[in-house]
């Protein structure tokens with residue numbers, strides 16, 4: 336029997352701006368997987384949270400006349416509010432500025448100093464504060480950061496470095512032994528090649544910024560934000576080499592580490608090297624999903640190129656958003672977000688296929704079954720056939736192939752709609768009355784199956800369907816509720832509509 340919980344973690348989101356759809360995407364994926372596992376009675380721990388020592392926080396807070404801590408508190412609360420709006424059920428929300436977290440990071444840093452995997456040395460080359468990285472002359476573009484294009488600073492003095500070099504062999508052996516560790520495989524090869532080409536030591540702390548986690552034995556130096564964020568995947572649930580933690584032991588290693596593809600190297604190379612140095616087990620899987628683009632560009636607040644999840648929820652509802660994000664594009668790939676695509680999916684798949692199926696079955700059940708809930712149909716071909724799809728839908732969800740699972744569910748809805756078209760139950764009353772009730776029994780039970788499959792993806796819709804279909808109530812005894820249409824059809828957006836782009 337499994338005693339360890341299935342530990343899922345999202346990235347820890349930087350609080351330099353309010354959350355947008357890109358942040359919601361990763362966290363929704365974690366929620367779908369967690370909900371699915373819970374329905375299978377597998378104990379889950381879903382950790383999410385905010386990284387609060389990002390390099391630009393001090394400046395942003397100052398510009399708003401706020402203390403950095405107050406700014407972080409406000410934005411972190413925005414993240415939690417959005418998770419609530421999106422129906423995301425997490426078990427733990429950590430804030431990296433929490434003293435328990437910073438304490439764990441400091442203790443881990445000291446442990447690595449003692450083992451020699453972190454060392455102090457002269458600061459080489461030029462430094463980009465946004466990257467928290469030193470670049471040598473060959474890597475710079477002129478005197479500018481190759482990533483940000485802004486001037487890299489000559490800092491001088493000393494900094495702390497993590498011995499990333501020398502980990503190549505262990506990492507490559509781990510990748511080879513655990514082919515699912517870096518996922519999806521299409522993105523993994525590039526990382527593996529970069530490790531084969533050799534790794535360079537990286538700076539992990541540098542002299543004095545006021546807002547950050549100080550190195551305990553050398554408080555004039557501050558740990559880089561990304562370094563502290565990585566350690567918080569373990570420190571959040573209680574890792575602290577100074578003392579034991581039962582919580583941590585019951586959770587670690589993470590089963591699924593979700594990240595955007597922009598931080599795959601951080602999560603797939605640097606983080607495992609750090610864990611090896613700390614003597615901790617590596618996560619079972621690091622999964623880098625794709626990006627949502629708008630007009631071809633990556634969704635990003637700093638570029639002003641983003642969608643507010645709240646706007647979509649207001650216009651279409653939470654479940655339509657959850658559906659669209661995971662149906663439109665396979666989770667590992669990039670996808671273009673557009674108001675037209677959303678409206679098309681909504682009208683065709685939600686209002687057209689699923690909504691129509693529900694309303695037809697409920698209307699027919701109301702009319703011909705007198706709202707009485709039928710018993711499970713023995714010997715029903717269609718019910719038997721669809722029941723056999725459950726395993727494949729579960730497998731797709733567990734492999735984070737969310738679009739495959741949804742595609743199967745909609746294929747089933749299509750089958751059922753076509754079956755109703757063929758059988759014409761509204762004519763059966765006169766032509767073959769004896770077959771009418773058994774047919775509607777089948778339809779009700781098939782729709783219950785569909786509602787069960789939808790539950791992790793569209794929890795509100797699934798509960799409304801369950802309510803209408805009387806799931807959990809005594810067969811034959813209870814009148815199901817008649818509720819309004821699940822997905823009223825949407826018409827073209829008006830100019831000025833925030834989603835009309």
Ligand SMILES: [Zn+2]
Nearest residue numbers: 463466480483
């Ligand atoms: Zn940079």
